[in-house]
Amino acid sequence: MPLVLLLLPPLVASLLAIAVRRDTRLVGWSSVVLNGISLIASTWLCTGVLWQEATIIARNDFWRVDALSALLTLCITGVTLLASMFGPGLDSTDHYDAAQIRRFRIFVNAFALTMLIAVTTNNVGLMWVMIEATTITSALVIPLHRTKASVEASWKYLLICSVGIALAFAGTVLAYFDFVSTAGQLPNALNWTVLRDAAPSLHRELMQLAFAFILVGYGTKAGLAPMHTWLPDAHSEAPAPMSAMMSGVLLGVAMYAVARWKVVVDAALASSSFTSNLLLAAGVLSVLIGASSLVIQRHYKRMLAYSSVEHIGLVSVGLGLGPLGTFAALLHLVNHAVAKAMAFLLAGRILHRYETTEIAGVSGLLRVMPWTGSLFAVGVLALIGLPPFGLFVSEFLLVRAAIATGHVWVAAVALLLVLVAFVSLLNHLNRMLYGPVPQGVAVGERAGWRVIVLAGCAAVSLVLGIVLPWPLTMLIDRTVSIVTP
Amino acid sequence: MDGVFAQLIVLGASGMLLTGLIVLWRRGVPAYITAYRWQSWLLSGLTAAVGYLGHEPQLYWIAALLFLLKGIALPLLMSATERRFGTHRELRPYVNTEVSLLIGGVLVLFAYVLTRPWMAVTELPTRGGLPIAMALLFISLFIIVSRKKAITQVIGFLMLENAVALLAVVGTYGVPLLVELGVFLDALMGFLVMQIFIYDIHETFETIDVEQLARLKH
Numbered sequence: 219m220p221l222v223l224l225l226l227p228p229l230v231a232s233l234l235a236i237a238v239r240r241d242t243r244l245v246g247w248s249s250v251v252l253n254g255i256s257l258i259a260s261t262w263l264c265t266g267v268l269w270q271e272a273t274i275i276a277r278n279d280f281w282r283v284d285a286l287s288a289l290l291t292l293c294i295t296g297v298t299l300l301a302s303m304f305g306p307g308l309d310s311t312d313h314y315d316a317a318q319i320r321r322f323r324i325f326v327n328a329f330a331l332t333m334l335i336a337v338t339t340n341n342v343g344l345m346w347v348m349i350e351a352t353t354i355t356s357a358l359v360i361p362l363h364r365t366k367a368s369v370e371a372s373w374k375y376l377l378i379c380s381v382g383i384a385l386a387f388a389g390t391v392l393a394y395f396d397f398v399s400t401a402g403q404l405p406n407a408l409n410w411t412v413l414r415d416a417a418p419s420l421h422r423e424l425m426q427l428a429f430a431f432i433l434v435g436y437g438t439k440a441g442l443a444p445m446h447t448w449l450p451d452a453h454s455e456a457p458a459p460m461s462a463m464m465s466g467v468l469l470g471v472a473m474y475a476v477a478r479w480k481v482v483v484d485a486a487l488a489s490s491s492f493t494s495n496l497l498l499a500a501g502v503l504s505v506l507i508g509a510s511s512l513v514i515q516r517h518y519k520r521m522l523a524y525s526s527v528e529h530i531g532l533v534s535v536g537l538g539l540g541p542l543g544t545f546a547a548l549l550h551l552v553n554h555a556v557a558k559a560m561a562f563l564l565a566g567r568i569l570h571r572y573e574t575t576e577i578a579g580v581s582g583l584l585r586v587m588p589w590t591g592s593l594f595a596v597g598v599l600a601l602i603g604l605p606p607f608g609l610f611v612s613e614f615l616l617v618r619a620a621i622a623t624g625h626v627w628v629a630a631v632a633l634l635l636v637l638v639a640f641v642s643l644l645n646h647l648n649r650m651l652y653g654p655v656p657q658g659v660a661v662g663e664r665a666g667w668r669v670i671v672l673a674g675c676a677a678v679s680l681v682l683g684i685v686l687p688w689p690l691t692m693l694i695d696r697t698v699s700i701v702t703p
Numbered sequence: 704m705d706g707v708f709a710q711l712i713v714l715g716a717s718g719m720l721l722t723g724l725i726v727l728w729r730r731g732v733p734a735y736i737t738a739y740r741w742q743s744w745l746l747s748g749l750t751a752a753v754g755y756l757g758h759e760p761q762l763y764w765i766a767a768l769l770f771l772l773k774g775i776a777l778p779l780l781m782s783a784t785e786r787r788f789g790t791h792r793e794l795r796p797y798v799n800t801e802v803s804l805l806i807g808g809v810l811v812l813f814a815y816v817l818t819r820p821w822m823a824v825t826e827l828p829t830r831g832g833l834p835i836a837m838a839l840l841f842i843s844l845f846i847i848v849s850r851k852k853a854i855t856q857v858i859g860f861l862m863l864e865n866a867v868a869l870l871a872v873v874g875t876y877g878v879p880l881l882v883e884l885g886v887f888l889d890a891l892m893g894f895l896v897m898q899i900f901i902y903d904i905h906e907t908f909e910t911i912d913v914e915q916l917a918r919l920k921h
Contacts, residue, residue: 343882350889354896361903369903373913376900377856380893381847384863387886388840388870392821395874399825408879423820 220266221276221283221338223259224291227252228298228331235323242307242319249323250308253299253330260291268692275340279409282340285696289548290337290467290474293555297466298330301459303671304563318362326460329355333471343394343408345475346387349439352471353379356464360456371451378448379439386435386475392428393482396420410478417485425486432479433496440472442534443504446527450511453523454575458566461519465526466559470551473533477701480537485703497538502631504531509635513642517575519565521646522558525601528639529554529609532616535632541702542619546612548694553600553608553682560675561597564590567668568650572659577646581653587663591651596676598647600683602640608682705828708756712828712873715749716835718742719869720811723842723862726855727803735858736781743773746865750872753829757876765883769868772887777861777894784901785854788911798849807842814838832873839866853904853911857897864890 231249238245266274267288274283283291305326307319314322332355336348353376360372390408397407400419406412417425438445453461480493487493508528515521529550536547567590572580583591600607613636620629655661681687722742726735747770754762798806814837822830843866846859868886871878878886905911 341882343878344885347882347885347889351892354889354892357896358899364903364907366907369900369907373853373900373904376893376897377847377860380860381844381863384860384867387867391867391871391874391878394878395821396824398875399827403876405879408882421820421824424824427817427821 220259220262221274221281224256224263224295224338225331225334227256227259228327228334231302232324232327232331235320235327239320240316242316242323243309245323246302246305246307246319249302249305249327250299253295253302253327256330256334257292257295257299260288260295264288264292264689264693267696268689279340279406279411281338282411283338284700285693286474286477286548286700287337289552289693289697290470291334293470293552294330294333294337294467297463297555297559298326300559300563300671300675301326301463304459304462304566304668306457314362322359322362322457322460325355325359326463329359329463333467336471337474340409340411341406342390342410342413342478345410345478346383346390349386349436349471349475350380350383352468353383353439356456356460356468359460360452362457362460365455367451368455371448371455375448375452378445382435382438382445384435385431385438389428389431389435389479392424392431393420393479396424396428410482413482414485417482418488420486422487422490425483426492429479429483429493429496433476433500436472436475436479437500437534440469440476440534441504441527441530442500443507443527443531446504446507449527450520450523453526453562454517454519458563458569461522461566462559462562465523465562466555469526469530470533470555473530473537473551476534477537481701481703494538494540497534498625498628501531501534501536501538502628504528504534505632505635506531509639509642512639512646515642515646516577518568518577518580518646518650519562519575521577521643522561522565522601525639525643526554526558528635529558529601532613532632532636535628536616536619537701539616539619539623539625539628541698542622543616544698544701545694546615546619548697549615549682549686549690550609550612552690552694553612553679556675556679556682557597557600557607557609560672560679561594561601563672564594564597568594572656577649579656580650582651582655584651586655586659586661589663589665589669593669593672593676595647595651596679598643600676600679602643603636604640606680606683608679611683611686708752709828709831711752711756712749713831713835715745715752716832716839716869716873718745719749719865720835720839720842723839723846723866724804724807726846726850726858726862727807727842728800732785732852732854733782735855736778736785739781739858739861740774740778742862742865743769743778746869746872747774749832749869750877753872753876757829759876761880762872762877765877765880768887772891773861773865780894780898781854781858784898788854788901788905796850803845803849806845810841810845811838814841827874829873829876832869836866836870836873839869851912853897853901853913856913857894857901860897861890861894 231252306314332351357376361368441449536543722738725738751766818834843863
């Protein structure tokens with residue numbers, strides 16, 4: 219029942235956008251309401267997973283929601299709701315025509331649906347199909363304003379991610395091949411639970427090869443270096459709500475797929491640290507590239523995109539550090555979803571007012587847009603990992619996990635790079651907030667309902683940093699016991 | 704019987720690899736489309752053969768779908784795109800023909816090395832096709848990174864899809880039907896979206912040479 223309520227609303231919203239051509243306001247608001255229903259359903263799933271049974275299984279094992287899936291659905295539906303509130307067509311102030319609004323509503327909702335199916339299905343083959351489908355649905359929204367830069371960004375995104383994801387499928391086939399040649403053809407052989415239970419009898423070398431393919435494949439979608447080259451372009455050229463979804467949750471969904479496969483491959487490799495080492499290496503490289511690219515950024519949306527590379531690198535490092543690190547990584551994923559979605563939506567508002575994406579072109583933000591400016595400052599400070607925001611807690615836990623598991627050098631490098639990111643982000647932020655107001659930019663801003671929503675995001679990030687609510691820690695604890703049994 | 708089966712598989716898979724190599728040494732897009740069509744026909748034939756000799760009747764459906772979609776529909780669509788933009792030729796790829804073929808050879812060798820542990824664990828009569836499928840996979844990747852025209856990159860992507868499908872057929876007698884259908888749908892949608900983007904690129908840049916796409920740097 220909650221599963222139907224979770225998956226049906228985005229489907230209905232997408233179909234509604236196809237059916238209703240003229241009334242963009244109706245389509246927009248109904249998609250906000252439907253995504254709200256989805257969010258309630260995912261909260262319901264989370265409470266179900268916490269209080270009643272550990273996993274919710276439907277349709278003969280086809281759908282399976284455990285703590286990990288529930289956590290991801292919560293992030294996805296939350297950020298989708300935000301994106302639909304900030305999407306075009308709700309009021310008359312934005313400069314999109316009806317066809318563009320229609321395209322946005324159809325594909326954003328389809329995008330949300332594919333991500334939700336990817337995290338709730340038990341079949342790793344179907345998971346792959348859905349993650350591939352996220353590329354297609356999201357690529358169509360990036361060039362909403364057809365400019366040279368946005369067409370180029372979406373072509374790059376589409377091609378690199380399709381190729382990457384094809385490699386992930388090769389990895390899936392490899393694992394399936396190994397399963398079939400040891401256990402014979404079984405009807406549910408691609409189910410994650412079946413693979414996990416059969417894993418100890420699988421061949422080590424083959425599973426290592428399979429994991430390498432899978433990490434490169436899904437890692438491309440997750441924006442792990444060196445496969446991250448599409449990410450800064452796509453995230454900076456997409457409309458702001460789309461950037462929020464891609465950066466806030468799509469990267470997380472790809473890491474979810476990696477985590478699922480890590481469980482299977484770890485079971486096959488017994489006590490080896492093969493997967494952890496690969497994740498650590500990819501993670502440290504991503505943090506390195508993310509942080510060092512932040513130093514030279516001239517565009518604030520690209521700055522946020524590179525900060526995503528850095529944060530997803532930290533998540534990958536966390537997944538490679540055993541149970542403590544996995545806890546930190548998942549908490550980091552949630553914190554990042556909140557803070558980054560908020561920051562991208564605010565960046566969209568700044569772009570709308572200043573009509574430039576260059577940091578040098580934006581000055582005096584606090585005077586021009588007092589609300590947006592101060593919230594943007596809060597968002598960037600949260601992304602830097604300053605206390606009292608959530609990301610500080612998860613980064614702290616991550617470093618502690620690295621030291622506790624004897625990876626002192628990882629802790630040292632991560633801390634150093636986080637410091638580099640800290641200094642450069644603060645520097646860029648400083649330039650945007652203060653200084654003279656450029657000519658031709660209107661000064662002053664009314665606090666509308668959107669500002670209240672964004673302030674709500676800031677509050678959530680603050681709460682996650684100060685008290686760390688116990689239902690969330692309990693949910694993540696359950697998740698950790700799934701990922702590192 | 705198994706001997707003939709094994710030889711048939713290796714023959715068909717090698718044919719597919721050859722059609723992949725054609726893209727490395729021919730320059731005209733029509734030749735690439737023909738190569739892709741032949742490759743898809745071979746893939747469809749192989750799938751049917753594995754279905755018959757491996758007693759997997761569901762593979763007949765997949766073979767028929769492969770033939771209709773990848774053997775007929777996609778090449779026709781691509782020819783239409785090609786005609787619309789005039790005869791485009793890969794005049795100066797990033798890597799020239801001689802070096803391309805050399806790299807192709809190295810990739811085939813690499814595929815054989817990579818699949819050795821894998822060949823050791825299986826007794827399937829179709830296992831001879833595994834390294835060839837891997838080789839086709841690497842060559843398709845190489846096509847995508849070394850060619851400039853958007854349409855050639857799309858062909859490389861489609862050949863990559865074919866390589867993975869070949870891998871699934873010779874390695875496991877096909878993945879479960881539901882997943883297979885999903886993969887089909889994705890391939891079709893992905894292709895159509897790429898087709899849309901080729902038009903977009905053409906309209907905004909007035910060329911489909913992706914070398915022009917170099918605005919986004921840092």
